[in-house]
Amino acid sequence: MRSLTRPGLARSASYQFKNVTVALARNMSTEAVATSPGSAVCHLPTSMPASAAPNPSLSGTVVKVQKGNMPPGFRATVGNFDTFELPQHVTGCAGDVAMGRAIIQAWRRDGILQFTMTPEQKRLRDAAFSASKRFFKLPYQEKARCVDDQSYAGYIASGEEITDGVADYSEIFTVTKDLPLEDQRVQAGWPCHGPCPWPTRIGMKNAMKAYMDELARCGEVLLGLTEAGLGLEPGALTKYTADGWHHSRVLRFPARHQTNGKGKEGRGIGSHTDYGLLVISAQDNVGGLFVRPPYQGEDYANWKSSAAGMKENDEGWVYVPPQDDCFTVILGDMMQYLTNSFLKSTPHKVGLNNAERYTIAYFHEPNFQAVVKPIEDFSNGDQSVSFHEDAEQDNGVHYGTHFTNMFMRNYPDRITTKRLIEENRYPLLATKELCTMDANRVEEL
Numbered sequence: 001m002r003s004l005t006r007p008g009l010a011r012s013a014s015y016q017f018k019n020v021t022v023a024l025a026r027n028m029s030t031e032a033v034a035t036s037p038g039s040a041v042c043h044l045p046t047s048m049p050a051s052a053a054p055n056p057s058l059s060g061t062v063v064k065v066q067k068g069n070m071p072p073g074f075r076a077t078v079g080n081f082d083t084f085e086l087p088q089h090v091t092g093c094a095g096d097v098a099m100g101r102a103i104i105q106a107w108r109r110d111g112i113l114q115f116t117m118t119p120e121q122k123r124l125r126d127a128a129f130s131a132s133k134r135f136f137k138l139p140y141q142e143k144a145r146c147v148d149d150q151s152y153a154g155y156i157a158s159g160e161e162i163t164d165g166v167a168d169y170s171e172i173f174t175v176t177k178d179l180p181l182e183d184q185r186v187q188a189g190w191p192c193h194g195p196c197p198w199p200t201r202i203g204m205k206n207a208m209k210a211y212m213d214e215l216a217r218c219g220e221v222l223l224g225l226t227e228a229g230l231g232l233e234p235g236a237l238t239k240y241t242a243d244g245w246h247h248s249r250v251l252r253f254p255a256r257h258q259t260n261g262k263g264k265e266g267r268g269i270g271s272h273t274d275y276g277l278l279v280i281s282a283q284d285n286v287g288g289l290f291v292r293p294p295y296q297g298e299d300y301a302n303w304k305s306s307a308a309g310m311k312e313n314d315e316g317w318v319y320v321p322p323q324d325d326c327f328t329v330i331l332g333d334m335m336q337y338l339t340n341s342f343l344k345s346t347p348h349k350v351g352l353n354n355a356e357r358y359t360i361a362y363f364h365e366p367n368f369q370a371v372v373k374p375i376e377d378f379s380n381g382d383q384s385v386s387f388h389e390d391a392e393q394d395n396g397v398h399y400g401t402h403f404t405n406m407f408m409r410n411y412p413d414r415i416t417t418k419r420l421i422e423e424n425r426y427p428l429l430a431t432k433e434l435c436t437m438d439a440n441r442v443e444e445l
């Protein structure tokens with residue numbers, strides 16, 4: 001097996017560190033477990049990685065897992081990720097800073113972390129998964145009617161989604177912002193804006209709405225902790241998520257065919273990165289997800305050129321074992337761009353297993369109109385990072401354009417893509433109106 005070096009907190013060539021005190025990523029600073037003085041409400045990771053107990057995800061051991069767990073035909077390290085218990089609110093207390101730093105270290109080391117579900121979150125998750133199962137059991141004709149020609153929301157049949165030119169066998173219901181036809185943005189023909197074509201009778205709309213509202217709250221908490229961990233002003237990240245383009249993919253993966261869950265006839269989802277800030281997922285107990293931790297020398301910028309298909313068949317993937325009552329959180333392209341790759345968008349892929357698999361991925365995103373700009377100065381514990389001298393001299397990334405590009409590429413034959421092209425809507429993305437969030441919400445755009 002090719003040996004892969006992990007960056008830990010090592011500087012990348014384009015970073016300029018001030019006060020370089022580089023701690024080993026694995027050697028968690030004591031600050032990370034320090035409680036806030038006099039605070040009873042501070043919250044700490046439920047399982048902090050102890051430096052004495054190496055995280056197996058880093059051991060480099062290749063493990064063959066028994067049937068019914070890791071999809072057959074795959075070789076990967078089995079992950080054992082840091083698990084956090086999130087606070088209800090972020091106040092900026094010492095505990096928030098400590099947890100923010102621990103969260104950042106986990107993402108920089110593993111590309112993924114977990115947080116535990118509250119009883120209420122378990123209830124919402126169960127209701128959403130039940131609705132998902134009711135939906136996918138509907139007759140094909142009924143599911144196929146759940147399509148909209150202006151938004152990308154609705155049903156995606158198995159084999160319809162294309163990643164890196166190859167069909168994926170996931171069956172999906174996408175939920176995007178459910179905008180009525182009278183909405184001004186829909187009237188104006190803004191790309192991707194339109195209703196969500198919910199199925200009738202099966203209670204999916206209410207279940208998904210309640211689930212996504214709760215994850216939107218968690219997404220804001222995670223961004224708040226990330227701000228605290230990076231030493232940023234409150235709002236440095238969350239200013240982008242006002243009326244964020246949050247969406248979800250409700251997924252069902254069929255059981256594999258004879259092709260070992262790989263290749264044209266049996267791939268779950270090919271390797272890719274997702275587009276926005278955070279992806280918060282819940283999976284059932286079947287297993288199929290793999291993530292690729294940040295490796296030195298592996299640099300992708302999916303907003304510039306597609307990262308789909310990268311390293312798909314290489315060594316170095318980490319299996320994400322189903323973990324009872326935990327959400328996983330990976331990072332998206334906009335988080336990478338904002339932090340100048342200090343936090344990288346997490347490559348991941350899905351293999352088909354012996355049994356069908358259900359999962360729901362929630363995407364916590366910037367506002368569709370947001371133009372995201374890299375943050376010039378931040379810190380991570382003792383380590384300060386500045387991009388003043390190296391900052392890319394570009395005009396930022398327009399999130400709505402990135403989202404539209406991704407969906408047009410993944411669904412080239414969908415009615416939504418055809419209408420977008422026929423009505424020449426794409427150039428609207430470059431107009432001032434579509435590239436500027438409300439000035440009260442995001443300054444300096």
Ligand SMILES: O=C(O)CCC(=O)C(=O)O
Pocket residue numbers: 249251269274281283289348349350359361
């Ligand atoms: O199935 C999963 O766990 C992940 C799904 C995924 O990567 C996606 O929907 O973009």
Ligand SMILES: [Fe+2]
Pocket residue numbers: 272273274348361
């Ligand atoms: Fe994904």
